[in-house]
Amino acid sequence: MPIIALIIIGAAAGFLATRLMRIDANVVTTVVIGMAGALIGGLLLRFLLTVMGMMAGFVGAVLGALLLIWLWQTYFQK
Template sequence: MGVVMLIIIGAAAGFLATRLMKIEADIVTTVAIGIAGALIGGLVLRMLLTVMGAFAGLIGAVLGAMVLIWLWQTYIQKK
């Protein structure tokens, strides 16, 4: 279902992109540009979100470890 949505959105995106960039193209070319752009953009965005998700997990893990070290130094090591 995700690919179908990308195709539908891509058709609209192709129309908007050709108008914004002032390119005169027939309907088939406009839709093809939009669909290809949506597929490429969707894949790139998903890849970036995956990479950033893993990076966010690393940052969360480091922050969690820092909080535990602070708690350990403040309450346990003090005794």
């Protein structure tokens, strides 16, 4: 079943990509372009989500620390 889904999604993605890039390709080339694009895009997206997940945690920690410092200076330190 996943292979059939990959072919259908690849065909749709390839069709959309070839239309956006204005490339005239046959059905097999369109499906192959879509499947390869799905593979590359999926790997890239997983990598970016992993890196951004770590970076989001760091950014959240810095923002939390800044908020805590602001609260300390505003309400507790006189």
